[in-house]
Amino acid sequence: MQKFFGAILTLLILVSCKEEKVLVQELEQEDPIEKPIVKQFGFNFEEFKVVQDTIRYGDSFGELMLKNKVDYPKIATVSQNFKDTFDVRKIMVGKPYLILKSRDTSEIAEVFIYQNDRINYTVVDLRDSVSAYKSRKEVKYVEREASGIIETSLSEAILDQGIDYNVTLNLSEIYAWTIDFFRLEKGDKFKVIYKERYINDSIYAGAEPIEAALFEHKGKPIYAFSYVADSLKQITDYFDDEANNLRSTFLRAPIKFGYRLSSRYNLKRRIAYYGNRVRPHKGTDYASPVGTPIIATADGTVTESTRRGGNGKYVKIRHNGTYSTQYLHMKKQKVKRGEFVRQGDVIGWVGMTGNTGGPHVCYRFWKNGRQVDPLREKLPAAEPIADSLRVAYIDYITPQKWQLDCIEYVLPTPEPEEKLVTLNP
Ligand SMILES: [Zn+2]
Numbered sequence: 001m002q003k004f005f006g007a008i009l010t011l012l013i014l015v016s017c018k019e020e021k022v023l024v025q026e027l028e029q030e031d032p033i034e035k036p037i038v039k040q041f042g043f044n045f046e047e048f049k050v051v052q053d054t055i056r057y058g059d060s061f062g063e064l065m066l067k068n069k070v071d072y073p074k075i076a077t078v079s080q081n082f083k084d085t086f087d088v089r090k091i092m093v094g095k096p097y098l099i100l101k102s103r104d105t106s107e108i109a110e111v112f113i114y115q116n117d118r119i120n121y122t123v124v125d126l127r128d129s130v131s132a133y134k135s136r137k138e139v140k141y142v143e144r145e146a147s148g149i150i151e152t153s154l155s156e157a158i159l160d161q162g163i164d165y166n167v168t169l170n171l172s173e174i175y176a177w178t179i180d181f182f183r184l185e186k187g188d189k190f191k192v193i194y195k196e197r198y199i200n201d202s203i204y205a206g207a208e209p210i211e212a213a214l215f216e217h218k219g220k221p222i223y224a225f226s227y228v229a230d231s232l233k234q235i236t237d238y239f240d241d242e243a244n245n246l247r248s249t250f251l252r253a254p255i256k257f258g259y260r261l262s263s264r265y266n267l268k269r270r271i272a273y274y275g276n277r278v279r280p281h282k283g284t285d286y287a288s289p290v291g292t293p294i295i296a297t298a299d300g301t302v303t304e305s306t307r308r309g310g311n312g313k314y315v316k317i318r319h320n321g322t323y324s325t326q327y328l329h330m331k332k333q334k335v336k337r338g339e340f341v342r343q344g345d346v347i348g349w350v351g352m353t354g355n356t357g358g359p360h361v362c363y364r365f366w367k368n369g370r371q372v373d374p375l376r377e378k379l380p381a382a383e384p385i386a387d388s389l390r391v392a393y394i395d396y397i398t399p400q401k402w403q404l405d406c407i408e409y410v411l412p413t414p415e416p417e418e419k420l421v422t423l424n425p
Helices: 001-030 061-067 072-081 154-158 165-174 385-407 417-419
Strands: 049-054 096-101 111-116 121-123 132-135 140-147 191-197 203-207 212-217 222-228 237-238 258-264 284-287 293-295 301-307 311-318 323-333 346-350 361-369 370-374
Touching: 061 111, 061 222, 121 154, 154 165, 165 191, 165 203, 165 212, 191 385, 212 385, 222 385, 301 323, 311 346
Parallel strands: none
Antiparallel strands: 049 096, 096 111, 111 121, 121 132, 140 191, 191 203, 191 212, 212 222, 222 237, 258 284, 284 361, 293 346, 301 311, 311 323, 323 346, 323 361, 361 370
């Protein structure tokens, strides 16, 4: 009986997954995709003789135009009257450009298109009265699902399928607080839903941030859904299927890379300089070269950004009713009192102001008005979804969760013997 129930349930789920896929396909087919005239950069290229090139060393807009028979007064008009739109002195070597010339024998340049980057471009229309404007290519977003089972590493599992490397980075950022990505195990699995950007329907232009993910580490599934939980501050976070924040409130250190833990929190520290007497050290010192960015270890509001005595230049951030953090000996602060900062925001740079023997940031961690050792504290998870938003959140993630559940895992590269299984005609 048990088995029977199981079979029926599986069947139902499979059917509903398939039904949805059919529905999606039908919707896609309804999209009108007819395009009678192919326009590029807003021009029908069949009306011109098109020259494509890139700016080379020594090229100037004036010379390029003179070579293409544009008269001098027009060139002067462009360089004098359209500085805000197209500054001819700022054209850069290596940037692609197009010249649309008249199709008749005169071959006079009529339009100059400068490509600022893959999406943005500037048009200088030299016909009749000169004009110039900026525009951008049409960007289309295509939803993509992906999954994988880890054999060796996450990046290999993702790259094997031709998925953007940014998806790997993004995935490891989302789960940075819940999964140790240096300790992934063979058989760990993931599924992701994200969008890819395409320019003019065909040119790939990168991946958007992940919208929903499922990571199974050691058999434990953890969902992640991108959600704007604070519409006022426009903060997007990742939450699990029970509305818990996947982030932890505090980062491990106020410096991203390249620091040395030079002195830990120690209430019994003795210092020779002070006659070997006990001089408690209530901070944690991270030594790093002068100028290294110092980051806020959690979201919060700057309560102090000033210079005082032995602390030198410092910043203090209030995170909530319980916790505050303080960062001493800065070369310079980057934030002002009253400013709201997010976890990971740069708030200043490592320096040697105040009492210090070398460049470092002295990180002080305050809990209920007392300094404690952050490396020994069990730090809280970041704010879950507010109760008032819970229902809306669950409504929002239900179809996404269902879509994730329907994604099938892409199995690792099959073994050669699978080819021998040809029993069924
Ligand atoms: Zn210190």
